[in-house]
Amino acid sequence: MSDLGANIVILGAGHAGGTAAALLRQYGHTGPITLVGEEPLAPYQRPPLSKAWLKGEADADSLALKPLEFYPEHQIDFRPNLRALKLRRADKLVELSDGTTLAYDILILATGARAIKLPVPGADLAGLLELRTAADAEALKAAVGPGKRLAVVGGGYIGLEVAASGRALGAEVVVIEREPRLLARVACEALSDFFQGVHQTHGVVFEMGASVTGFVGENGQVTGVTLADGRTLPCDAAVIGVGATPNDELAAEAGLETARGVVVNLEARSSDPAIFAIGDVAQRPMPLYGRMFRMESVPNALEQAKQAASAITGRPAPAGEVPWQWSDQYDLKLQIAGYPFDANEVLLRGDPASGKFAVFHLKGDQIQSVEAINSPPEFMMGKQLIGNRKAVSKAKLADPSISMKEVVA
Amino acid sequence: MAKITYIEHDGTEHVVDVKTGLTVMEGAVKNNVPGIDADCGGACACATCHVYVDDAWKDKTGDTSAMEESMLDFAENVEPNSRLSCQIKVTDALEGLVVRLPESQH
Numbered sequence: 379m380s381d382l383g384a385n386i387v388i389l390g391a392g393h394a395g396g397t398a399a400a401l402l403r404q405y406g407h408t409g410p411i412t413l414v415g416e417e418p419l420a421p422y423q424r425p426p427l428s429k430a431w432l433k434g435e436a437d438a439d440s441l442a443l444k445p446l447e448f449y450p451e452h453q454i455d456f457r458p459n460l461r462a463l464k465l466r467r468a469d470k471l472v473e474l475s476d477g478t479t480l481a482y483d484i485l486i487l488a489t490g491a492r493a494i495k496l497p498v499p500g501a502d503l504a505g506l507l508e509l510r511t512a513a514d515a516e517a518l519k520a521a522v523g524p525g526k527r528l529a530v531v532g533g534g535y536i537g538l539e540v541a542a543s544g545r546a547l548g549a550e551v552v553v554i555e556r557e558p559r560l561l562a563r564v565a566c567e568a569l570s571d572f573f574q575g576v577h578q579t580h581g582v583v584f585e586m587g588a589s590v591t592g593f594v595g596e597n598g599q600v601t602g603v604t605l606a607d608g609r610t611l612p613c614d615a616a617v618i619g620v621g622a623t624p625n626d627e628l629a630a631e632a633g634l635e636t637a638r639g640v641v642v643n644l645e646a647r648s649s650d651p652a653i654f655a656i657g658d659v660a661q662r663p664m665p666l667y668g669r670m671f672r673m674e675s676v677p678n679a680l681e682q683a684k685q686a687a688s689a690i691t692g693r694p695a696p697a698g699e700v701p702w703q704w705s706d707q708y709d710l711k712l713q714i715a716g717y718p719f720d721a722n723e724v725l726l727r728g729d730p731a732s733g734k735f736a737v738f739h740l741k742g743d744q745i746q747s748v749e750a751i752n753s754p755p756e757f758m759m760g761k762q763l764i765g766n767r768k769a770v771s772k773a774k775l776a777d778p779s780i781s782m783k784e785v786v787a
Numbered sequence: 788m789a790k791i792t793y794i795e796h797d798g799t800e801h802v803v804d805v806k807t808g809l810t811v812m813e814g815a816v817k818n819n820v821p822g823i824d825a826d827c828g829g830a831c832a833c834a835t836c837h838v839y840v841d842d843a844w845k846d847k848t849g850d851t852s853a854m855e856e857s858m859l860d861f862a863e864n865v866e867p868n869s870r871l872s873c874q875i876k877v878t879d880a881l882e883g884l885v886v887r888l889p890e891s892q893h
Contacts, residue, residue: 404821423828440809445817452819677826677833704832711854713832754854758834758861782861 380692394657396421
């Protein structure tokens with residue numbers, strides 16, 4: 379049952395929270411909507427922060443999800459620079475950092491995730507940066523430039539995108555990765571090797587299988603990264619990109635079910651029927667893979683904003699999606715669809731040396747996931763085949779001269 | 788600035804002023820026009836900002852890049868006048884542009 383006049387409070391004004399507010403209005407919600415954000419800015423796109431924005435190719439206006447006047451025009455009470463401190467479910471109240479409270483009929487938690495900090499000596503030195511917010515990106519932009527030495531701790535997507543942008547801005551870049559290969563948690567070995575080669579061609583130096591044991595500095599400013607083997611690599615700034623942890627404490631303290639994220643159902647509803655959780659903070663079911671998981675991606679934030687807004691306004695739930703994500707580095711576009719859960723075969727289509735190829739992860743003759751480099755047909759068709767579960771011919775799939783339109787068995 | 792008309796699949800029209808330099812996709816998203824999802828925010832990575840450009844505007848909306856062409860080739864409900872609206876930059880010459888939206892973006 380839906381109540382289009384319900385009083386809705388959204389905690390978190392990122393991609394998920396901002397989109398949920400806009401969709402609720404688009405879907406006909408007429409009751410009050412309050413959007414509470416910790417940052418000074420109205421909801422904006424985060425992906426360009428490590429790419430176009432860092433390189434000065436995008437400005438604040440182009441980052442914004444909606445122009446600032448959108449919020450008053452659509453009776454969305456956007457409140458920046460505010461944090462929720464406590465959730466009082468019995469009273470349906472949220473206590474805020476300015477000492478006020480907000481009452482709600484329906485609460486949407488879109489509190490996101492925060493960067494994991496390295497528990498090592500020197501981690502509080504100036505010049506140690508992370509990249510989650512526009513303010514972080516501003517600090518990073520000021521720290522990189524011709525001749526500057528940038529250390530990137532963590533060879534995941536954020537680290538590699540920062541490395542590419544850093545090189546484009548003329549900085550010397552070293553990437554320090556704990557695992558023996560890049561993208562170890564998220565990509566297959568062929569892709570790891572490929573990306574490392576491309577970055578090396580662009581002058582990025584790698585320290586693989588290397589643990590950071592501390593940072594050294596002068597006058598409070600970082601001057602180097604110390605590794606477990608005793609070496610200290612000099613740097614003017616360091617970006618830490620070693621993963622994120624969900625901001626689910628508010629929910630956990632209020633007694634909601636959490637498990638590395640707020641546990642929700644297919645409607646994005648938590649264990650309290652009046653409370654939804656969406657985006658990076660949500661631990662959600664993914665029927666396609668018969669699993670629960672938490673994803674940190676824009677498509678996931680948008681999908682869950684749709685689920686919650688649909689459930690609240692009484693619209694049919696959106697059709698189940700195939701999760702996907704992308705990354706831009708140099709002139710490479712990486713597009714990933716699905717997750718390689720339960721896959722028992724890895725199939726390469728095309729030649730990595732050509733800079734254009736795709737890696738398919740198969741379970742029997744079904745595609746579980748695809749990683750496509752500069753290969754939109756493989757991504758687009760792969761994504762459809764992951765969703766519709768059609769069997770493919772492996773021989774055809776492995777032969778790039780056969781169109782992706784012909785690979786169904 | 789250009790006045791652009793977005794027509795939803797059900798015929799609902801939205802006429803909005805879009806700043807020069809933005810894309811046709813951004814014009815829709817920033818004005819809350821339903822029917823253009825633009826999941827990737829304009830990176831030409833998702834094909835969820837698919838529109839049909841009226842024939843009269845085909846030349847003025849510019850060429851289709853190889854990347855866009857290849858994304859469109861595998862999108863659903865594609866017609867000869869299909870474009871990804873994140874790849875169409877708004878200029879004064881697009882004053883009066885009309886684009887139609889597909890039934891769905893997925």
